[in-house]
Amino acid sequence: xxxxxxxxxxxxxxxxxxxxxxxxxxxxxxxxxxxxxxxxxxxxxxxxxxxxxxxxxxxxxxxxxxxxxxxxxxxxxxxxxxxxxxxxxxxxxxxxxxxxxxxxxxxxxxxxxxxxxxxxxxxxxxxxxxxxxxxxxxxxxxxxxxxxxxxxxxxxxxxxxxxxxxxxxxxxxxxxxxxxxxxxxxxxxxxxxxxxxxxxxxxxxxxxxxxxxxxxxxxxxxxxxxxxxxxxxxxxxxxxxxxxxxxxxxxxxxxxxxxxxxxxxxxxxxxxxxxxxxxxxxxxxxxxxxxxxxxxxxxxxxxxxxxxxxxxxxxxxxxxxxxxxxxxxxxxxxxxxxxxxxxxxxxxxxxxxxxxxxxxxxxxxxxxxxxxxxx
Amino acid sequence: xxxxxxxxxxxxxxxxxxxxxxxxxxxxxxxxxxxxxxxxxxxxxxxxxxxxxxxxxxxxxxxxxxxxxxxxxxxxxxxxxxxxxxxxxxxxxxxxxxxxxxxxxxxxxxxxxxxxxxxxxxxxxxxxxxxxxxxxxxxxxxxxxxxxxxxxxxxxxxxxxxxxxxxxxxxxxxxxxxxxxxxxxxxxxxxxxxxxxxxxxxxxxxxxxxxxxxxxxxxxxxxxxxxxxxxxxxxxxxxxxxxxxxxxxxxxxxxxxxxxxxxxx
Numbered sequence: 001x002x003x004x005x006x007x008x009x010x011x012x013x014x015x016x017x018x019x020x021x022x023x024x025x026x027x028x029x030x031x032x033x034x035x036x037x038x039x040x041x042x043x044x045x046x047x048x049x050x051x052x053x054x055x056x057x058x059x060x061x062x063x064x065x066x067x068x069x070x071x072x073x074x075x076x077x078x079x080x081x082x083x084x085x086x087x088x089x090x091x092x093x094x095x096x097x098x099x100x101x102x103x104x105x106x107x108x109x110x111x112x113x114x115x116x117x118x119x120x121x122x123x124x125x126x127x128x129x130x131x132x133x134x135x136x137x138x139x140x141x142x143x144x145x146x147x148x149x150x151x152x153x154x155x156x157x158x159x160x161x162x163x164x165x166x167x168x169x170x171x172x173x174x175x176x177x178x179x180x181x182x183x184x185x186x187x188x189x190x191x192x193x194x195x196x197x198x199x200x201x202x203x204x205x206x207x208x209x210x211x212x213x214x215x216x217x218x219x220x221x222x223x224x225x226x227x228x229x230x231x232x233x234x235x236x237x238x239x240x241x242x243x244x245x246x247x248x249x250x251x252x253x254x255x256x257x258x259x260x261x262x263x264x265x266x267x268x269x270x271x272x273x274x275x276x277x278x279x280x281x282x283x284x285x286x287x288x289x290x291x292x293x294x295x296x297x298x299x300x301x302x303x304x305x306x307x308x309x310x311x312x313x314x315x316x317x318x319x320x321x322x323x324x325x326x327x328x329x330x331x332x333x334x335x336x337x338x339x340x341x342x343x344x345x346x347x348x349x350x351x352x353x354x355x356x357x358x359x360x361x362x363x364x365x366x367x368x369x370x371x372x373x374x375x
Numbered sequence: 376x377x378x379x380x381x382x383x384x385x386x387x388x389x390x391x392x393x394x395x396x397x398x399x400x401x402x403x404x405x406x407x408x409x410x411x412x413x414x415x416x417x418x419x420x421x422x423x424x425x426x427x428x429x430x431x432x433x434x435x436x437x438x439x440x441x442x443x444x445x446x447x448x449x450x451x452x453x454x455x456x457x458x459x460x461x462x463x464x465x466x467x468x469x470x471x472x473x474x475x476x477x478x479x480x481x482x483x484x485x486x487x488x489x490x491x492x493x494x495x496x497x498x499x500x501x502x503x504x505x506x507x508x509x510x511x512x513x514x515x516x517x518x519x520x521x522x523x524x525x526x527x528x529x530x531x532x533x534x535x536x537x538x539x540x541x542x543x544x545x546x547x548x549x550x551x552x553x554x555x556x557x558x559x560x561x562x563x564x565x566x567x568x569x570x571x572x573x574x575x576x577x578x579x580x581x582x583x584x585x586x587x588x589x590x591x592x593x594x595x596x597x598x599x600x601x602x603x604x605x606x607x608x609x610x611x612x613x614x615x616x617x618x619x620x621x622x623x624x625x626x627x628x629x630x631x632x633x634x635x636x637x638x639x640x
Contacts, residue, residue: 239491241481244470248478251467258465259534260450260479318469368469 033312034324036363040310040356041327041334048338057341060197060206061216064223070333071226072281074326076300077307078226078233079277081325083270084308085237087250087317088137088144090274092129093304095155097297100126100282102163105172105292115175116184122279129155130275134268144271152301159294176290188225188283191218222284226326229277233322246270251318306353307332310360314368331356380405380440380573381457381542387434388421395421398435399599401592403542403573408564409602410584411577412617413594419546419577422594426544426575427459428452439542458540462547464531468520472512475519476501476534504533508563525556529563536567543567543574549583561587581617585610593617 048057056062076093083090103122107113113121133151137144163170179185194217200206201214208214237243248256249263257263278297286292309315310331311324335356336349379402388396396418403409413419424430428446437444439455446452452459466475477497483490498515505512508529519527528548535543545564549557565587568574578584584591591608593600593616600616615624 239494241483241490241492244474244478244481244492247470247474248467251469252465255463255465255467256478258449258461260453314469318467 033319033321033364033367034327035312036360036367037311037324037327037331040331040360044331044334044338048334048341052338052341055341057338059216060200060214062337062341064216064220066334066337067223067330068220068333069337070330071220071222072284073300073303073307073333074226074329075222075229075281075284076274076277076304077311077325077329078229078322079270079274080301080304081308081311081313081320081322082233082237082246083274084305084313084315085250085317085320086246086267086270087253088267088270089148089305090133090271091145091148091301092133092151092155093274093278093301094297094299095152095159095301096126096129096275096278097282097285097300098159098294099129099155100279101286101292101296102159102172102294104283104286105175106163106166108178109172109174110166115178115182119184119188119283122282123276126275126279127272130272131268133275134271137271138264138267156294156298163292163294170294171291173291175286175292179287185287188221188280189287190221192221192224194218220288225280225284226329229280230322230326237322242266247318249317303332303353306357309357309364312360312364312367314364315361319368328360378404379438382438383426383435384438385435386422386425386432386437388425388430389433394597396425396432397598399592399594400435401575401599401602403575405571405573406568407589408568408574408576408587410588410591411575411594412579412581412584412591412613414579414617416596417594418597419579419594421597423459423461423544423546423577426452426457428457453538456539456541457544458535458538458542459544460528460531460535460546460548462550464527466519466527466531469518471516472505472519472522472530473497473501473515476504476530476537480538500537504537505530508533508566523556524552525559528552528556528560532560532563532567536572541572543572544577545574546577547579548576549578549580557583579617581610581614585613 052058057066076097080090080093100122103125104115104118107118107121108115129151133144133148136142136147140147160170163172179189197206197214197216197218201208201212206214206216235243237246245256245261245263245266248259248261249266253263278300281300282292282296285296307328308320308325309328311321311326311328313320313325332353335352336346339346339349339352382400382402384400384402386396386399387394399418399422401409401411411419411422421430425432428449428451431446437446439457444451444455449459465478467478470478473494474497477492477500482493482496482500484493484496485491502512502515505515510526510529519530522530532543532545532548543564548560548564552560561583564574564576576584576588585605588605590602590604591613592602593613595617603613
């Protein structure tokens with residue numbers, strides 16, 4: 001009797017635990033989309049730690065520098081990754097950055113709007129552009145590649161034409177003076193944790209300027225936005241109903257529709273997401289530089305997609321992660337600055353970018369086969 | 376009050392000049408498995424879509440629990456409890472068992488505007504439900520892509536039942552499966568019926584239908600050739616009806632004639 005009941009109980013626990021153990025932690029890790037990008041980041045850090053360890057790349061100032069570059073790319077890469085998981089592309093990200101830039105600069109400089117109002121205006125335009133992209137893709141059923149490629153040209157052209165029409169130039173400078181006392185601009189223009197860097201400086205732990213203030217003044221706003229967006233996107237993807245809808249919409253549009261997922265609405269909202277992320281990128285850059293440039297953001301869409309792909313997103317949708325895209329952006333940011341610190345010609349960065357992407361796609365493809373393999 | 380859970384009376388559906396369905400009648404009691412048999416082009420898919428609320432019938436009526444029902448959309452059919460499992464199953468291979476099980480209807484917890492997908496609860500229910508059909512889901516977060524065809528079919532059926540189906544409409548659930556997998560699915564269908572569901576099993580495979588069905592409706596060129604109780608009809612008779620019996624009989628006679636002539640020479 002006792003033997004029998006034991007065999008029953010052990011059988012039920014078999015279902016729960018024992019067979020789970022057979023899958024090694026390594027296999028579980030291998031099934032995560034962000035693994036490749038995480039490994040890649042570690043490799044890149046080790047590599048530059050060895051070849052550029054004594055050049056100042058890993059000083060506080062150097063690190064903030066490459067983190068800033070990574071973070072800027074990361075902001076758009078995360079939105080691009082979410083859209084890719086939802087099964088679509090947005091090639092208009094780069095043009096949207098330029099467009100958002102002049103949407104901030106022209107009203108503020110030429111029309112006398114307060115800066116906060118032009119920032120709100122830029123975000124409103126972003127929502128419109130994203131909505132238009134989304135509704136075009138959803139209603140016509142055309143590939144988003146084509147629709148957003150058209151938008152790439154339209155937005156860039158509009159940016160140039162409008163700027164030249166109103167200002168007679170292609171750059172709009174003079175924003176820096178407007179940042180102070182603006183109720184909104186600080187969100188995109190304030191270095192944080194200054195006290196910490198001042199404190200480190202006072203202890204002579206980080207490099208100082210000749211006047212005694214630290215060379216690295218604080219965490220740039222891009223990094224804060226980057227971290228916040230990574231956490232927010234990961235929370236959405238993994239922990240909310242909407243996140244499940246994103247995976248479902250990208251994984252199988254018809255199936256998802258059949259079980260009641262509002263695929264169209266999900267996709268439109270993701271297009272709005274990429275346009276809004278481009279505008280955050282534009283705000284940070286425009287306020288940092290103090291000027292808007294019509295060519296700002298050129299080719300950024302491809303870098304964002306590359307970072308998302310290195311981060312484990314499948315081009316066919318339905319699979320990927322925001323953390324992966326974040327690490328993808330860190331890889332590109334670190335390498336682009338790392339090459340600058342080493343003696344290697346910076347021309348090689350593009351070679352690296354391409355090679356990295358190729359390796360990532362092959363790797364992702366292999367993972368997908370593993371995941372969908374039938375017993 | 377009639378005995379029937381659901382009745383489809385004299386359903387007709389026309390697409391322009393084409394008569395896709397004409398006067399098809401099906402009535403099901405609780406716990407009954409009705410097999411809808413028909414060759415390719417017999418009108419099976421049109422009938423399924425009419426049952427599922429995708430098409431509106433041009434003639435005839437649907438009566439569910441003694442109420443006349445008109446479906447405006449597939450959602451209406453779902454809401455009253457007609458759950459349709461299509462051949463493509465509406466499963467995403469790259470997503471986990473749990474995420475598929477609750478796709479579109481995720482359980483939530485937490486405060487408004489910050490509601491989260493209750494993954495633990497969902498995992499537990501999904502593993503539980505799959506366990507009930509004897510599918511040992513090692514880990515509910517494993518991708519559906521790693522499951523066998525039969526397991527996927529069972530997952531899709533189990534999902535329909537969990538979300539309140541009283542009438543299950545199954546579109547060719549065994550067509551792409553091997554013998555072992557098919558029998559697993561059929562066993563589950565019988566189990567579901569024994570728990571009080573009415574099942575409409577659409578198939579062209581009599582060998583799969585005959586052992587599990589209580590009654591059989593044969594569809595040929597858009598018309599019902601009648602509904603037969605199992606005791607009234609043999610497997611061979613069903614098979615010949617489905618294949619358009621007369622034609623095959625004629626063929627057989629012709630072949631015999633040819634044989635005879637051949638032997639004479």
